[in-house]
Amino acid sequence: MPGGTPVTSPLITPADLAALGDVTLLDVRWRLGGPPGVELYREGHLQGAVYCDLDTDLAAPPGAGGRHPLPDAEAFQRAMRRLGVSDGRPVVAYDDAGSTVAARAWWTLRYFGHQDVRVLDGGLSAWTAAGLPVTKEEPPAVREGDFTARPGGMPVLTADEAAAVAAEGVLLDARAGERYRGEVEPVDPVAGHVPGAVNAPTTGNVGPDGRFLDPAALRARFAALGVGEGVRAGAYCGSGVTAAHEVLALELAGLPAALYVGSWSHWVTDPARPVATG
Template sequence: MNAIITATELASELAGPAAPLLLDVRYQLGGPPGRPAYEAGHLPGAVYVDLDRELAGPPGKNGRHPLPELAVFTAAMRAAGVTAARPVVVYDGGQGWAAARAWWLLRWAGHPDVRVLDGGLDAWQASGGAMSVDKVTPPEGDFTPEPGAMPLLTADDAAALARRGVLLDARAGERYRGETEPIDPVAGHIPGAVSAPTTENIAPGGTAFRPAAELAERFAALGVTPGTEVGVYCGSGVSAAQQVLALAVAGIPAALYVGSWSEWCADPSRPIATGPQPG
C-alpha cells in the first residue's frame, strides 16, 4: 500500500462508495494553534487532531513530543471516528511533518490503512478541492491500538544503530553541525548519525514529495543500501516521522527514535558530536 495519496486521487476516493476518514493535523512549532485555522476552513468532513495533546505526551525527560499515553491516544482516535475497517487520510498545512506523525502513530498502533495527503492543504487547494467551515461530529470510532507494527528506537537503540547501520538526523544542517540550537539546550548530533534534512525530501518550489526514484537516490547517497538497517531522529520525533514517510515512499523501512535529540541531550552522560562529520 502506498503511504501517500495525491489530491486528485483523494478527491476521487471521497466521491466513491468507500470514502476515507480525514484527519486535519495542522501544527506549527511554537504556535499559533492549528484549530483556529481548521475552523476557518478544512477539507469537507475532516476532523481536527491536536498534535501536542493527542499525538504526544507531556514534554519531559523523554523529549518534547514523547509517545502519548496509549489511553489518551485511543480516546482521541475514537473521538475522531477512527475504526480499523475504514481507511484514514491525514493532512496538515503543507510541511508534512505533523501529518506524518499522525500517520506513523496510527501505523505503529496497528491501523492497516493510513496515508498522508501529498503536499497537504496547499496541494488540495491548488487542485481546486472544496473547503468547508462546517462543524464535524463523527460517529464514535472503535479503533483499538496494538502497538509495535512500526519499529521504534530508544536512545540506546539509536546509538547502537548508528554503529551498525545508518542513523539519519532529519534536522537542519546547522543544528546537526552544532552551529546553532534554537530549541534544545545543547547543540550537536548523536555520534555516528548522518545529516539528512527533511527539506530535501520535498520537490523544489512545492510541498509534495520528490518522486520515489529520486528519494531512493537521495537515501542511497546517504549510505542507505539494500539490507541496511535505517533509523531516523530529529528534534522531538515530529519531522523525523516525515523522513520515515519519505523512506517508505522510496520503499525503505525505517525505525523512528521518538525521543530524538530533545531526549538524547537531556542526559549529560550521553556523548555529543559536532561538525559536519558523523563521528
C-alpha cells in the same frame, strides 16, 4: 485492515482523496511557537475534516521522554476514537507544512496497528491548487470510532539503539543543517547531534510544491547518504515529528527504517550521552 497488509502507498493525491468516499480526515496543522493549529483549521479545512492536535492527540505530555513522547495505547486509542477513527475505515492526514506533521499522524496510527492510513501528498496547498473546496464549517457531530490501539506496528529505537545504528548502520538526523551542526538550537537546551549520525533534512524529501519526490529520486537521495538494501537505518529529529517524515520517505523508497521517537529532546536529558557538533 488491522492485522493485514498496509495500503500499497502511504500517500494519496487530492483527486483520489476526493473520490475516496467514506474516510476519516485528520487536519494536523501545527506550528512550532504558534499560532495554534486549531485556529488555522477554523480559517478553512477540507469538508468533513476534524482537527487532530499534535501535542495532545499524537504525543504524551513532554518530560523525560522528550518533547513529543509516544502516547500510551489507552490514551491514543481514546483520542483517535474521539476523532472518529475506526479500524475498518480509511484515514487520511494532511497539513500545510510539507507533510511533516501529517507524517507523524501516519506513523503513530501505523505504530498502533491501523493499516489503512495515508498522507495527502502536498497537503492543503495541493488540495486547493487542484481547485478543490475548503470550508469553515466544522462537522456537526463526529461519529465515535472503534479503533483499537495495538502497539508495535512500526519499529522504534531507544537512545542506546539509536547510538548503535549510528555506529553500525545509518542514523539520519532529519533536522536543518545548522541545528545538526550545533550552530543554533532554538528549542532544546543542548546543541549538536548524536555522534555518527548523518544529516538528512526533511526538506530534501519533497519538491518545491511540497510533494514527495518519486521513489527512484528518494532511493538515490538515501543511497548517497549510505542507506540501501540490507543497511540498518534509523531516523531522529528534534522531538520525533519530522523524523516520521524521514521514515515515510524511506518507506516510499522501499527502505525500512526505525524511528527514535524521543529524538534529540530525549537524547539530551542524560548529560552522560555524548554530543557531536560540526
